[in-house]
Amino acid sequence: MAQTAHIELSDNTAQAGPALDADSCYQALLARDTRFDGAFFVAVRTTGIYCRPICRVKPALRRNCDFYASAVAAESHGFRPCLRCRPELAPGYSEMEAHQRLAALALDRIESGVLAGESIEDIADELGVSTRHLRRTIKRELGVTPVELAQTYRLHLARRLMSNANLKLTDIAFASGFTSLRRFNALFKQRYALTPREFKRKRGQKTNTDRIHFDLTYRPPYDWDSLLAFFQSRAIPGIEAIRQNAYHRTVGLRDCKGTITVTHEPHQNCLRVYIDQTLLPVLTLIINRLQRQFDLRCDPDAIQIQLGTLAEPRPGLRLPGAFDGFEVATRAILGQLISVKAANTLAARFTAASGTPIDTGQSDLHLLTPDAQTVARLKADxxxxxxxxxxxxxxxxxxxxxxxxNRIELTPTLNITQQMQTLTDLPGIGSWTAEYIAMRVLAWPDAFPHTDLGIRKALNTKSNARILRMAEAWRPWRSYAAMHLWNSLEPSA
Structure with missing residues (x-):
């Protein structure tokens, strides 16, 4: 008889998705099913090693396997990560229900390095919940405490960076969020039975370039072409560029400036990211923003099931996010009631006048996007x-x-209704703009700009009430439904 999944892991199973018990996890392991990569991890008692379900090593016997909802939970129970499948590269957490969204938002903050300078109490206050409730939710959903979560994320990021031969261990430690090299060495040795230097030597020196590189994985399928086309059609001159099937942009975070490049590696189910070394101090922020911009935590199968035939023409279609929330929110205002091409013209004028020049050595990347503090000092005239x-x-x-x-925070939030109400209280921002910002900036998967002309055309109706009734069947993934409807109007769809 199959065992029921519990996050406490007391019965040899993990919460790895709706109705996914230990025996189902083992069958997915035998099949090396990529749909479950990152959804659970398998730990082998006889070896003390834990793996991703897609690991190429011969699976252990069922009686020797434990299943965990997260890599952090596996490590907190004393298991070491497999050096072959590298669990630190697995796709991120995908949420659906409210309690899962709370855990995901907390994880989002922790992965961006918040706990390096703030406390779990600060995160709870920011999300509008009690510290006790937040700790309990993280423990239930991910099987660990917030501190364990932060420590493991930092260690995993350090392991990702080990293949950059030009990076010193000190650089890797601080870029990963550690504030002490001694603490980094001690925790690494404690978790992995190897010092960082020994691990780096064992992994081998892979690259020695002026730029830092790392991979960000996803759950297939992944419609890279549609996502890149979306970004290309809305690229802001001087700030973004699409060339050679790659996304390029300038970055200015805190006091760090540089450029990033994102390419697609379909055979490895990942995006490969290259960043200038000048951006190393803000690496955790960059990774966090890229995961949202390229929708890397998405569970495409869950969305496909809910959307049905609507999603069939574009399997793996992603929700284009925002690397810079204020940039995309401004772009949404500029794009009200006009074509994408016309909005591009306005965006180019605005950034050319208010952006900060930067010398990147690339002719099409020469501006930093203007931030809210800079724009707030301007006059409307x-x-x-x-x-x-x-x-x-x-x-x-x-x-x-x-x-x-601080009346509006353009990042994913728990109280989406309140945030959207605050947006619509501003002059000139109506429901369409608020819904669009919720989709792309607030990462709300159920936002739906039902008054959009493209959606009306795709559904062949001008009745807002009818459109909303039709969209009820697509909850809680109406943002993805909107993307599919827009894509259905394209000649290539």
Whole structure:
């Protein structure tokens, strides 16, 4: 008889998805099913090693296997990661229910390095829940404490960076979020029975370039072509560029400036990221933003099941996120009631006038996107003077001041309704703009801009009430439904 999954792991199983028990996990392991990569991890008692379900090593006997909902949980029970399948590269956590979303948002904050300078109490306060409730939710969903979660994430990131021959261990330690090299060495040796130097030697020196590289994995299928086409059609001149089937952009975070490049490695189910060494101090922030921008935590099978035939033409279609929330929110305001091409023209004017020049050595990347603090110091007339309609200039200025004053935070949030209400309270921001920002900036998978002309055309109706009734069947993935509807209007779809 199959055992029921429990996050406490007391019965040899893990919570690895709806109705996925230990025996189902073992069958997925035998099949090396890529759909379950990152959904659970298998630990082998006889070896003390844990693996991803896609590991190429011969599976252990069922009686010797334990299953865990996260790599962190496996390590907290004393298992060491497999050097072959490298669990630190597995796709991230994908949430559906409210308690899962809370855990995912906390994980999002922790992975961006928040605990290096703040406490779990600060995260709980930011998310609007009690510290006790947040700790309990993380323990139930991921099987570990917040501190264990942060430690394991830092160790996994350090392991990812080991293949960069040009990086010293000190650089790797601090880039991964450790504030002490001694603590890094001790924790690494404790977890993996190897010192960082021994591990790096064992992994081998793979690359020695001026740029740092690492991989970010996803659950297949992954429609890279559609996602890249979306970014290309909306690329902001000087800040973003699409060339040679890769995404390039400038980055200015804290006091660090440089460029990043993202390429697709379909045979390895991952994106390969290259960043300038000048960006190493903000590496955790960059990874966190890229995971959202390229929707790497998505579970495409769950979405496919809910959307049915709507999703069949574009399997693995992703929700384009935002590397910079204020940048995309501003772009949404500029794009109100006009074509994508016309919005691009306005975005180019706005950033050319308010962006900060940067010398990258690349002719198509020469500007840093303007932040909210910079824009908030401008006057609406000054924005209007560069060719932006006055009403839109006033809306952009109001948004910038709201972000500056912490009345709006353009990052994923637990209280999505309140955030969207705050947006629509600003002048010139209606429901379409708020829903679009919720989709791309707040990473809300159930946002749905039902008044959009493209959606009306795709559904062959102008009735808002009818559109909303039709969209009920697509909950909680209506944002993905919107993407499929828009794509259905493209000639290639």
């Amino acid at each position: 000054a924005i209007h003077a560069v060719g932006i309609p006055l009403k839109k200039a006033e809306s952009i200025l109001a948004l910038a001041k709201a972000v500056r004053d």
